[in-house]
Amino acid sequence: MIQAANVLNILLIESNAKDRDFISQYLLPQGSELPKYVVEHTSTLTEGLERIRKGDIDVILLDIALPESHGIEAFNFVNEEAPEIPVIVLTGLDDMSMARQTLQLGAQDFLVKDSINTQLLKRSINYSRERKQLLTKLEQTSEERFKTLIEKNTDAMIVLNKDDHILFVNSAVEGFLGESCDELIGKKYTYDSKVGKIKKVNLPQKNGNEKLVETQVSNITWEKNSDKLVTIRDITEFHKVENLKQQISEFQRISKLKDQFLGTVSHELRTPLTIIRGAIGNMIDGIVGSLSEQQAKVMNIANNNVSRLARIIDDLLDLSRLESEKVRINPRQIDMDVFIENIVQSFELLAQEKEITIVQEKDEKMPSLYADPDMLAQVMNNLLSNAFRYAKSKIIIKVKKQKSIFDEKERQEIMQSTYVKAPIEYVQITVVDDGPGIPKEQIGDLFNKFVQLNRPIGGAGYKGTGLGLAICKAIIDQHQGKIWAHSEEEQGTQFHVLLSHYDESKIFYANLYEGISDANLNHSPLCALIIFINNIDELYEKATRDSVQDMMVDIQREIQTNLLRKADRIAFYPYKGLIMVQVQIDRNGGERYKEKISEMVERISCVGKMGKINAHCTVGLSIYPEESKKAPELLSIAYKNAQKRRVLIVDDEQSILDMIVLLLRVKEYIVETAFDGNTGLEMVHEFNPDVVVLDIMMPGLDGWEVCRRLRADPRTKDISIIILTASLEKNIHAKAESFNAILMTKPYETKKLLSVLKAESQSHEGEFRF
Numbered sequence: 001m002i003q004a005a006n007v008l009n010i011l012l013i014e015s016n017a018k019d020r021d022f023i024s025q026y027l028l029p030q031g032s033e034l035p036k037y038v039v040e041h042t043s044t045l046t047e048g049l050e051r052i053r054k055g056d057i058d059v060i061l062l063d064i065a066l067p068e069s070h071g072i073e074a075f076n077f078v079n080e081e082a083p084e085i086p087v088i089v090l091t092g093l094d095d096m097s098m099a100r101q102t103l104q105l106g107a108q109d110f111l112v113k114d115s116i117n118t119q120l121l122k123r124s125i126n127y128s129r130e131r132k133q134l135l136t137k138l139e140q141t142s143e144e145r146f147k148t149l150i151e152k153n154t155d156a157m158i159v160l161n162k163d164d165h166i167l168f169v170n171s172a173v174e175g176f177l178g179e180s181c182d183e184l185i186g187k188k189y190t191y192d193s194k195v196g197k198i199k200k201v202n203l204p205q206k207n208g209n210e211k212l213v214e215t216q217v218s219n220i221t222w223e224k225n226s227d228k229l230v231t232i233r234d235i236t237e238f239h240k241v242e243n244l245k246q247q248i249s250e251f252q253r254i255s256k257l258k259d260q261f262l263g264t265v266s267h268e269l270r271t272p273l274t275i276i277r278g279a280i281g282n283m284i285d286g287i288v289g290s291l292s293e294q295q296a297k298v299m300n301i302a303n304n305n306v307s308r309l310a311r312i313i314d315d316l317l318d319l320s321r322l323e324s325e326k327v328r329i330n331p332r333q334i335d336m337d338v339f340i341e342n343i344v345q346s347f348e349l350l351a352q353e354k355e356i357t358i359v360q361e362k363d364e365k366m367p368s369l370y371a372d373p374d375m376l377a378q379v380m381n382n383l384l385s386n387a388f389r390y391a392k393s394k395i396i397i398k399v400k401k402q403k404s405i406f407d408e409k410e411r412q413e414i415m416q417s418t419y420v421k422a423p424i425e426y427v428q429i430t431v432v433d434d435g436p437g438i439p440k441e442q443i444g445d446l447f448n449k450f451v452q453l454n455r456p457i458g459g460a461g462y463k464g465t466g467l468g469l470a471i472c473k474a475i476i477d478q479h480q481g482k483i484w485a486h487s488e489e490e491q492g493t494q495f496h497v498l499l500s501h502y503d504e505s506k507i508f509y510a511n512l513y514e515g516i517s518d519a520n521l522n523h524s525p526l527c528a529l530i531i532f533i534n535n536i537d538e539l540y541e542k543a544t545r546d547s548v549q550d551m552m553v554d555i556q557r558e559i560q561t562n563l564l565r566k567a568d569r570i571a572f573y574p575y576k577g578l579i580m581v582q583v584q585i586d587r588n589g590g591e592r593y594k595e596k597i598s599e600m601v602e603r604i605s606c607v608g609k610m611g612k613i614n615a616h617c618t619v620g621l622s623i624y625p626e627e628s629k630k631a632p633e634l635l636s637i638a639y640k641n642a643q644k645r646r647v648l649i650v651d652d653e654q655s656i657l658d659m660i661v662l663l664l665r666v667k668e669y670i671v672e673t674a675f676d677g678n679t680g681l682e683m684v685h686e687f688n689p690d691v692v693v694l695d696i697m698m699p700g701l702d703g704w705e706v707c708r709r710l711r712a713d714p715r716t717k718d719i720s721i722i723i724l725t726a727s728l729e730k731n732i733h734a735k736a737e738s739f740n741a742i743l744m745t746k747p748y749e750t751k752k753l754l755s756v757l758k759a760e761s762q763s764h765e766g767e768f769r770f
């Protein structure tokens with residue numbers, strides 16, 4: 001390991017590979033920040049102890065959930081091997097009690113893995129090292145040096161005599177005990193001063209509030225006397241977080257019990273319901289004998305109620321999943337003309353049966369929606385089922401563009417929650433029936449569970465579950481939309497749904513604004529990665545649209561499952577061949593992500609007309625705030641970095657072609673070649689290069705004629721041309737300039753060729769625009 005005054009050598013003993021990677025990344029160099037952390041890790045305690053014996057370690061990060069030695073035993077082994085090295089214990093929520101016990105045995109700190117971030121980890125390392133040094137130097141240094149060390153410590157420290165009178169305090173104590181250092185000297189310390197045990201104490205403050213602190217008392221020698229050192233740490237905010245975690249844990253426990261109960265109820269009720277329904281069906285069909293008219297009537301009533309009970313069970317399960325947010329939304333671009341037409345077709349038989357006319361009223365050039373098509377279909381089916389239940393002769397489905405129906409307060413809340421600063425545009429869907437209407441005083445209860453309004457029913461004897469509209473509201477809420485009703489008695493009823501239309505720029509920018517806000521709160525850099533599917537056109541050509549979009553979803557899930565942690569703030573939104581990933585990590589960590597993402601994507605395929613087609617991608621990244629503080633600029637930078645430049649080389653010397661191809665592919669250019677001018681022109685139209693590297697003297701069309709034709713064709717007139725030739729013809733420079741081409745002579749300099757190529761290809765890179 002490195003030995004330097006501004007370098008700390010960290011040994012991480014951690015069995016979980018993913019945790020090792022992320023903890024190591026938190027300690028990667030941040031510009032000119034000092035000290036720098038050099039991390040070496042082992043996956044077992046045995047390996048860790050062997051590494052400790054080699055020396056040159058400043059701090060040990062120890063997972064106390066190692067397979068071979070668990071909890072306090074693991075800490076004791078490490079502490080016995082190197083009592084002079086500060087140890088920070090890494091733990092999960094279920095190991096908190098054990099972690100606290102290690103503090104009594106000499107550990108300097110403990111960290112909960114799910115709560116670790118860069119700032120907290122570095123602070124803990126520095127604090128632990130300082131505290132360990134302080135306790136060690138108590139026996140080695142003079143009183144004045146010891147006082148200086150205490151005074152500079154950020155934690156409050158108090159020296160007590162055997163009678164618990166205060167002999168010395170550092171300046172940090174004033175913020176805890178509310179008195180000056182001079183006033184505290186000689187006073188009795190009134191809190192528990194038992195050595196070893198960590199205690200929680202509520203310290204009253206002058207403003208009437210209390211500050212929750214942890215105190216720990218250690219034996220020391222002070223002026224040759226056996227005295228005590230009290231260390232006080234403010235844990236008020238940490239305690240709030242702990243309480244919140246406990247509340248979340250309790251909520252998750254109750255939610256899990258509810259899900260288990262509903263799952264059990266579903267299974268236990270559906271099985272006997274199936275048997276009952278089958279038995280009733282057999283009786284109605286006369287399989288077990290003929291029924292009298294009265295018996296048949298009773299059986300039909302029973303059958304209708306069994307069907308109703310089955311619907312209630314299904315609706316309960318749907319609503320429970322939606323409310324627990326366990327339903328995964330898969331939003332896609334929805335063509336509203338096609339979507340509404342399909343919905344209407346599914347109700348045509350019912351409309352004929354009830355002699356009800358369905359009328360469609362749609363704006364021309366309807367924008368697409370960005371929503372989960374299956375969930376939206378469920379909403380429409382529920383609304384239309386309600387309409388058919390009460391309509392007399394006509395149902396109208398209206399679809400129109402809408403700026404917003406939210407009041408100003410609601411609009412501001414939406415804009416703040418989504419970070420969308422541009423006007424929000426929507427698609428409004430309205431289902432209208434000409435039924436008896438709903439009293440105004442009952443409108444407010446429509447979307448509550450199990451609500452059955454006293455509204456006359458069109459179909460005799462029909463009863464709903466009272467859950468359909470509650471399910472509709474839960475689905476629309478998850479889409480950040482709005483659903484409401486308007487009705488007057490004897491005037492029919494209108495149900496309105498408002499959802500965002502499909503707007504790629506708002507989707508991407510809203511997502512990135514949220515990521516930037518989170519990064520600012522955590523004082524962390526933000527890495528935005530753009531994944532560019534290079535062969536997206538080929539995929540759409542050779543496979544169905546649904547197959548390609550399924551592949552994009554598979555890519556997203558693969559990355560999230562195998563690379564990213566739940567604690568990370570991540571969001572994905574596909575746009576053509578693009579996916580965006582955000583992680584709070586610096587450039588070095590981002591480059592590692594980039595490599596791993598590329599490997600994952602290359603393994604994923606979609607089913608085309610002629611078999612499986614693999615996705616091919618490039619990944620670009622940008623760093624906030626290092627490269628820009630503006631979302632559009634960050635996206636443009638990442639987008640540019642994700643685009644591979646396309647170069648066509650036209651030369652009749654095979655060795656020249658081979659050499660340039662080898663060079664450019666290493667530099668991540670996409671390269672194609674042609675051996676003569678005619679083939680070169682054909683390749684330009686097929687390959688669509690950013691730059692053409694062109695020889696002059698070739699069989700067939702020479703280089704000058706190729707230049708002339710490229711500049712004369714509107715499709716190719718703006719392509720950059722680099723003339724790479726050994727020709728010494730007269731006025732060659734003026735001729736190249738007349739075609740707006742760059743002239744380079746053979747033998748060429750590799751660095752110069754790469755520099756010219758980079759400049760020319762970048763001039764063709766697209767900004768991130770929608």
